[in-house]
Amino acid sequence: MSLADSCCTCATLLSDVKVPYDPDSEKPLLYNRRLDCCSRYICASCQSKNPRFQDYCPFCQISSGPSALPREGLRLPPSYTKTPHARNASRTESPPPSYDDLLTPRRVPEQSTEPPADTEDTVHFVGSDDSLQALSLAYAVPIPILRRHNHLYSDQLLQARKWILIPRSHYNGPPLSTPPDPAEEERKTKLRRWMVATKCADYNVAQLYLKGSDYNLEIAVEAFKADEEWEKNHPLEGKGKDKPKPRSRFGRGGSLSGQLS
Structure with a gap:
């Protein structure tokens, strides 16, 4: 020492x-x-x-005394330098992903309007009052299986679906929903497209223009834009503070000082 x-x-x-x-x-x-x-x-x-x-x-x-540890001690931790295996030595490492790929949000493919015709599962058309909990009780299918079978990563995504599939392995019977009316679905689609094209989110106004054009989307959009252009060129007069005060029957004013002035 x-x-x-x-x-x-x-x-x-x-x-x-x-x-x-x-x-x-x-x-x-x-x-x-x-x-x-x-x-x-x-x-x-x-x-x-x-x-x-x-x-x-x-x-x-x-x-050095009685212990549960092995006599040769514990194994050493792995080294920081990687030695490629013989079978992986010939492989070339792929480059890391670019920042553009990481920053670009992953786009989820939209669900088709019509359900698949060759499926053996039960097709349930989603209504406004449906939820995963209610569907799980109605069809006796656990919620995790419904999520995994329909690629639902959140319960709120159900409202964006038009239909979901009930797995045949857990339910083999008729659907507990009715298919939507094609004419009504077409009207709803035109209603949403009209709101997007005109940037007007008023449901009553959209229905008014679509009904007036017999649900012709192009005519309804042109009619709304023509009305907006007319209102822009012909503004209303006398609004608010610019509105003239009503004249009194006594002349300029109802009081004595107003009559003499």
């Missing part, structure tokens, strides 16, 4: 370690211990505070 040696646990120089003594005999209770496995030192103070260090190496994790 040299003067430059230090404890491997507290990093104190062995020459500065306060060795615990027996108060009666004034003899040292412990000595600085040199580990046989790695030639490190553990000071007497650390052994006194943690008696486990008297027969255990915290670095090699080897115990």
